[in-house]
Amino acid sequence: MSRFDPRGKANRALLAGVSEYDHTAPDPQGVAGQLPAVRHNRTTLEDALHRGGVFGAGEVRTLASPAPDDFTGALRRACREARGLLLLYFAGHAVTSTSGNELHLQMRTARVLTGHGLPGSVSFSQVLGELAESHAEQVVVILDCCYAGNAAGIWHRFDDPKRKKHKILLLMSVQPNRCILGGDADVATPFTRELTRALDAGGDVWLSELYAAVKERMAAAKYRAEDDDPQRPQALAPPWDPEADVLLAAGPAMPPPPLAGDPWLLRLRALLTRGAGEGSGRKGGTPRTGASGTGAGEAGAPNAGAGRAGGREGGTRKTGASGTGAGEARGRKAGAGEAGVGEADAPNAGAGEAGGREGLAPGTGVRKARARKSAARSGRIVPAVLLALLVTGAGGYGILALTGESAPCGPSLELRVLTDPDLEPVIRAAADAYVTSDANTTGDGCRRSGVTVNSAGAVAVVTALGERTDAWQQPREDDNPQRDIGPQPDVWIPATRADVDRVTSAAAREDRVFARLEPQDGPLAYSPVVLAVPKARGAGLDPTGRSLAELHADLERADAATELHRSDPESTDSALLATVGLYGDEPGARGAAHARAAERRLARTARPEPSAARLLCTLPGDHAVDGRSTALVPEFLLKTGIGCHPATRVPRVAAYPDDVPGLEPAFVRVRWEDGDRDAEARDDAVDRFRTWLTGTDGRTVLGEHGFRSATGERGLLDAASAPEGLAESVRPARRADPSTMDRALERYGNAHGPGRVLFLLDSSGSMAGRWDGSSGGPGILKQTLPGLGGEDEYGVWAVHGTGDRTHTTLLTFGTHERSAAEQALDKAEVRDAEADPSGALRDALDFMRERGTDERPQLIVYLTDGEDDGRLTGKALEDVVDRARGAGAPVAMVSLSSSGCDQGRPAPRIAEAGRGRCLDVGDDLVPALHDEVARTGTGEE
Structure with missing residues (x-):
């Protein structure tokens, strides 16, 4: 493994935080309690990753208290989509098996059954299996849960014959066989809090540096795990080799400390002015036993309530049962209220309200009671200590712990x-x-x-x-x-x-x-959907008052190499509205052909990007492609830019098509x-x-962020910082129409749905030397079949004969199992006859026109050695070219001659007329033809 910078790649972060559970104590099958702090974990880490600059728009997904199927479904999706870095984060309850050899991540529906059954949980081994098979180059797993450190042992024992697990690195919140505390409802848990602060430190933050910083911060803060143990974060195999590391953030530094008017300081002032002589706000210092306590469960009963903050995050060690939170079966008294209702001097009596807070030993009800008595004896000591803590940088939790007082602000x-x-x-x-x-x-x-x-x-x-x-x-x-x-x-x-x-x-x-x-x-x-044109190509372009088709035609006339890009119309409205402009309002069969032609004009990609921001992020990966590419995107992105790897991007100007509705959130x-x-x-x-x-x-x-006024001349709301290339004001295009959007979506689905392909295989006598093996005619066509799926319709004609009958059928047109199609090609034979390519192509174009009344993609493939091109001249050639222009089925002309696509030959003219491709042995012929078929079919990409 080498030092890995994922910027500019297709990265994914999946943040699963389970703060709410369906089954909690005192339910005997419930987990220890709710975890409100985890809500803050999700949002603070998500924001930190967005600020970090490694993950782009749409690349970070949070799961709020998912069920197991939600979690595993999202995990599989992230594993499919990630090509660079895949980051998986989990915070919530977790338990180990009786032997300690498995870690179970407990999702929202988690229960604990007699006999150690754990429905509603996902095993960490299962997670490792999914991650190991992912397409990501590098995987980082971050666990903030009880027994997180046990994940390292599971990684080492994981059966990995293909040696894929070594791309997975682990960062864990606590050492093995330790439970952590559930945190305060008002802030994130200690580990995640320090993790996000380290990510926000500014500049490049590598995983090795992040681990060291979090470890140092937590040691300095003296955070405690259960049983008053220090909470020490772990990593899979520190220290990392400097050349084997992962970049996790490259963002700006954190903002300066809050000013005097900050809400946090107002809360602190309110707390200070209350005065410690009031017994922490309770009459006579009497501890409460109701609202925020744990409930008066039987002494020693398992799963006694976990208190306001949900108690500790996990279960009784190595039993598979969920934990007790306030009291355990090992002789502890179950708490009922903040100071406990058990024996006055019982150890660890009642975790109560603050028992789940970071930095405080669990279940220290007696010590808190003594602290309150000390505070009551001197109303001046607490404010002095508070100010000292503020000066020395102690966190708000330390202040609350010393006063024994809940935060003045409840959960929002x-x-x-x-x-x-x-x-x-x-x-x-x-x-x-x-x-x-x-x-x-x-x-x-x-x-x-x-x-x-x-x-x-x-x-x-x-x-x-x-x-x-x-x-x-x-x-x-x-x-x-x-x-x-x-x-x-x-x-x-x-x-x-x-x-x-x-x-x-x-x-x-x-x-x-x-x-x-x-x-x-x-x-x-308001933000118009614009054609973002490279500045060098847009110099002579009139940017307004024209349709999208006219604007793009002007660009193609200026340079035929111009590419047109659009993101996924099923993902964003901007791409769907752009598609409305691309397709126009042509009715019936003519409209179907128009939609297919519009899709053929778009740049060839394996799959469309899920957002316009992501589209603009991928183009600079190839500077030559960036320089010749125009993109249909919302105008505001030309100002705000995109959150991906900083690269030298081609500057762009906006052209405003008047038939593409704009965005009006x-x-x-x-x-x-x-x-x-x-x-x-x-x-x-x-x-x-x-x-x-x-x-x-x-x-x-x-x-x-580059938006315009929703009324009037649609001027930029922030005109002072408008980038070069944007109009000061724009005339809005017609508003989006629901029925037009639905129709465009249907036409897009049809244009990308099951396709129709008709193969024409030259079977004349001259093909005898180019027939057998993988490089022969039938063998080449067999290699394109993986691009077709079970719903695609296709057939094969053997082209031979010069009279009324110009072909015979090798494979009838329809849907087929691939094996049946391969067998048909295996049986194909060379005929002792000449061929009439013009007659066969006319028949094929007529055949496909009859089937092209919908918007399903179509393709004609003609594979020949070119020996019979003498019959493709003069009026015969012009007739084929005219039909190809209006058929709506592109023709891929494939020549087994090295000069078959040379200028002046008939094949490139026919291909160009139908917006198809001409391929000969000078090209990488088989992969190129496979791609053409795959673009039409629904098989393998």
């Missing part, structure tokens, strides 16, 4: 916001600014609400909100929007209001709908049936966020 309500992948970085930036704003801060300096932003494919979201809201509330194995999209949103911000109409139309056809949409009047902002409140338990508080939080986002502060953030 969390808003769930769902948006389009192209918009996610912008909405996330706005949410971050809002969360720390005065609008979201009470007079006591407390946060009113948090905001979690995630994105999912636009088509999937429209379908789920319109047709699958029942499954969103009650997921099924085969239908689980919570797994495929994310948690039920409070707010949806689609890229266009037309999406709301598409959802409403679909919902009207459903018997029962469990979500109601309440869109706000008017869009939040809408703010939509989503109300869920039976979701009214905290409706008033949630409505208030949504209203505050909407008011801020549509006000001056929100418009400032949108302007900084």
Whole structure:
């Protein structure tokens, strides 16, 4: 392994944080308790990774309290998609098997059964198996859970005959056979807190440096694990060789310390002014035994309640049972309240409210009681100590621990916001600014609400909100929007209001709908979908007042090597709206051919990028490609840029097609049936966020990211910092139409759905020397068959004869098992006859025209040695060329002659007329032909 810099690659980070569990103590099958601190783990680490510059837009996915299927499904998807770095993070409860040889990560549905059954858990060995088979070059696993250190032993014992596990590195929150504490509800757990601080240190942060920094920070803070053991993070095999390391962040440094008006300092001042002489806010210092205690379980009973913060994160060591949190079967007294209700001097009595906080030994109710008595004797000592801690940099937890007082701010309500992948970085930036704003801060300096932003494919979201809201509330194995999209949103911000109409139309056809949409009047902002043209190629281009087809035709006339790129229309609205412009409004069969032709004009790629940001991120990987590529993207990306590897990018200017609708993000409140338990508080939080986002502060953030005004001349909200190449004002194109978007989506699906391929194999006598083996005619065609799937229709004609009959059928046109098609080609024979290529091609073009009334992709492949090209001249050639232009089925002319595609030969003329390719033995013929067939078919890419 060498020093690995993943920037610019297809990276993925999957952050699974289980903060809420369905089964908790005192349920005898439940886990120790809830883990509210893990909510902060998810958001703080996600933000740190976004700031770090290694992971780009759409490359970080969080899973909020997933069920096992949600987790494994997302893991498999990340393993498929990652080509560079794959980072997997897990925080939540975990237990070991009785022997200690397996670590079980407990998901939301986790239970603990008699006999050590652990439904709702995922074994770490299973996780290693998925990661080892991933496409990623390098994998980093970060575990913040009980027994995290046991993962190293499982890695060493993992059966790995293919030697794939060595790309997997582990970073673990605690040493083997140790439980950690559940953390405070107001902050992330100690390990993740220090991890994100180290990631935010600024500059390049390598894994080896990250581990050293976290280890040093945790030692200095003297964080404690269960039984008052020090909590020491672990790594798989430190120290790393300097040449065998992984870059995890390359971002800017952390902002300076908060100023005097910071909400945290306001909270501190409120705490100081309370005075320690009040017995920490309780009359006479009497400990509470109700609201925040653990419950008065029987002494020594397993799974006694874990207290307000959920107790420790895990179970009774090496038993497979979930832990006790406050008391254990080893003679400890179960706690009931913060000071415990067991014997006054019993060791570790009652973990209670603060028993799950970082840095404090668990179950120290007696010591806390003594601390409160000491504090009561001198009302001046505590403020002095607090100020000393503040000066020396001690964390807020140390302050709270010394006072024995809960934080003055309770946990804030969390808003769930769902948006389009192209918009996610912008909405996330706005949410971050809002969360720390005065609008979201009470007079006591407390946060009113948090905001979690995630994105999912636009088509999937429209379908789920319109047709699958029942499954969103009650997921099924085969239908689980919570797994495929994310948690039920409070707010949806689609890229266009037309999406709301598409959802409403679909919902009207459903018997029962469990979500109601309440869109706000008017869009939040505006951003046109533009043709981002390399500056050198756009010099003579009139950027406005023309259709997309006209703009692109001008670019192609100036340079035929110009490439057109677009991201996935099923993932983002910007790509779907661009597709509306590409396809136009041609009806019927003519429109089907037009859609197919439009797709053929796009640059050939294995699969479309999931977002426009990702598209712009991949182009600079090849400077020559970047220089000749135009891209259909939202205009705002030309200002804000993209979060991937810094590279010298070709500067681009914007051309504004007048037939492509622009982005007009809408703010939509989503109300869920039976979701009214905290409706008033949630409505208030949504209203505050909407008011801020549509006000001056929100418009400032949108302007900084390159958006325009939603009304008037659509001027840039931040015109002062507009990059070169953007228009000062733009005339908006027609608004997005729901039915037009649905139609374009259907046509796109058809154009990329099951295809039709007709193979023409020259079987005349001159082919006798080019017939046998893998480089012969039948052998070449056999090597293209993997590009076809079971739903594709295809057939093979043997071309021979010069009279009325120009071919015979080797394989009837239809769907086939590959073995049947191979057998048909194996039986093909050379005929003692000449061939008439013009007659065979006319028949083939007519045959495919009759089948081309829909938008399914089509292709004609003619493979020949060119010996009969004398019959492809004059009127015969012109007739074939004319038919090829209007057939809608591209013709791939494949010549076994080295000069078959030379200028002036008939093959390149026919291929060009039908927007196909001409290939001869001077090309890498077999792979190129396979790619052509695979672009039409649904088999292997």
